[in-house]
Amino acid sequence: MSNAVLPSGWREGRLGYLVETHVPQRDKPDPLTGPIPWVRIEDFDGQEIRASKSGQGVTPEQVAAMNLRVYTPGTVLCSCSCSMGATAIAREPLVSNQTFIGLTPGPEIESRFLFYLMYVMREDLQAKATGAIQQYLARDDFRSLRVPVPPLEEQRCIADFLDAETARIDQVALKRRQMRSLLAQKRERVIESTLGLERAQMTDGLVPLKCLVADVTVGIVITPAKWYVDVGGIPALRGLNVKPGFISTSDLVQISGEGHAENRKSRLNAGDVVVVRTGQAGAAAVVPAELDGANCIDLIVVRPGSKLSPRYLQYVLNSGYASARVAEHSVGSIQAHFNVGAMKQIPIPSIPRAEQDEIVRLLDIRVGALDLLHRELDRQEQLLAERRQALITAAVTGQFDVSTASGRNVTDGVSA
Numbered sequence: 001m002s003n004a005v006l007p008s009g010w011r012e013g014r015l016g017y018l019v020e021t022h023v024p025q026r027d028k029p030d031p032l033t034g035p036i037p038w039v040r041i042e043d044f045d046g047q048e049i050r051a052s053k054s055g056q057g058v059t060p061e062q063v064a065a066m067n068l069r070v071y072t073p074g075t076v077l078c079s080c081s082c083s084m085g086a087t088a089i090a091r092e093p094l095v096s097n098q099t100f101i102g103l104t105p106g107p108e109i110e111s112r113f114l115f116y117l118m119y120v121m122r123e124d125l126q127a128k129a130t131g132a133i134q135q136y137l138a139r140d141d142f143r144s145l146r147v148p149v150p151p152l153e154e155q156r157c158i159a160d161f162l163d164a165e166t167a168r169i170d171q172v173a174l175k176r177r178q179m180r181s182l183l184a185q186k187r188e189r190v191i192e193s194t195l196g197l198e199r200a201q202m203t204d205g206l207v208p209l210k211c212l213v214a215d216v217t218v219g220i221v222i223t224p225a226k227w228y229v230d231v232g233g234i235p236a237l238r239g240l241n242v243k244p245g246f247i248s249t250s251d252l253v254q255i256s257g258e259g260h261a262e263n264r265k266s267r268l269n270a271g272d273v274v275v276v277r278t279g280q281a282g283a284a285a286v287v288p289a290e291l292d293g294a295n296c297i298d299l300i301v302v303r304p305g306s307k308l309s310p311r312y313l314q315y316v317l318n319s320g321y322a323s324a325r326v327a328e329h330s331v332g333s334i335q336a337h338f339n340v341g342a343m344k345q346i347p348i349p350s351i352p353r354a355e356q357d358e359i360v361r362l363l364d365i366r367v368g369a370l371d372l373l374h375r376e377l378d379r380q381e382q383l384l385a386e387r388r389q390a391l392i393t394a395a396v397t398g399q400f401d402v403s404t405a406s407g408r409n410v411t412d413g414v415s416a
Helices: 060-066 111-120 122-128 139-143 152-195 197-202 257-262 310-317 320-329 340-345 353-396
Strands: 011-014 019-022 036-039 076-079 087-090 100-105 146-149 206-208 215-218 234-237 253-255 273-276 284-286 299-303 347-349
Touching (some): 019 139, 087 111, 100 139, 111 122, 111 152, 111 353, 152 310, 152 320, 215 340, 284 310, 299 340
Antiparallel strands (some): 011 146, 019 100, 076 087, 215 299, 234 253, 273 284, 273 299
């Protein structure tokens, strides 16, 4: 947390003196068919958590026999592994796996204030985490955290203020996501109609991608901290940088020269087409000239060669036709991913290069305006997320008086 001077009446306290910390049992109950919800990271969605989305739960008998920790309502659950710092308030009695630690507020701290406090301390938690393959924080790491502690009534005022302001920001962000979803659907329809993919399927004018390209490979998969550097490294694209039809450079990571040298197959050339493997699997974009020589992390890299226009391939892969095949061939029980073997087999229309170039020219006109709007919506969402974080941080650290403050300017620059 910041070392800024705290307002009058506030103090700094050690978290372990303000809350009870509860660590779940290691053993997983079986079966999970009882009435007390068994929650996982997938169940986190907003400030409160009341149930398991999958319907999993334990019985009172299992709780007694296994000495399971039941979180009481008001307990703040904070991830100590996986999505480090993911936080929610239990509103019903809950049991969890070891992904979480339970923080039950004592008399000096209010649960909603504690929720916002832990939300802004995610970077502190990540900095303290240990583990080469999967990062983890122990109970003592949480107990040792030093946090600002305003008077209890002021904590409630701060929580009320943040509940109202973050709800307003979240509503605007939701509308942006809905607009982007509709825009993506329209984009797919325009691409498919221009490409004539239906006609190509009917006339057997399709061949596997591997027949038209020079190479298909996959980018490096980096374990936590390995090769990542803050400054002076080589830019590396991740899945979150690749949107359908363009690459966002606002959140690029860097890897060391050693990592770059060791992973030659992950190096990118301008004109390569990168494809997302996990998350928004199948999203594809052409590597621009300014990223020539960069590296990539866990992306499929397609090097088109002379038979295939990179921009034509980008349009085909971002069509609903290709998306359906990516979904069909994605594998993995925890997080589905799309592999190189399946990528090579995607059927692509086999048409002359000159015809491809003409289709690209038409699509640039028809889709260009949609892509500009998509990028603007993406920029606005990122701006809202940054302002949300800054607002919460400023409020819980006492940088302004919430009783006289207004968050009305937090959506400035984001059109209605």
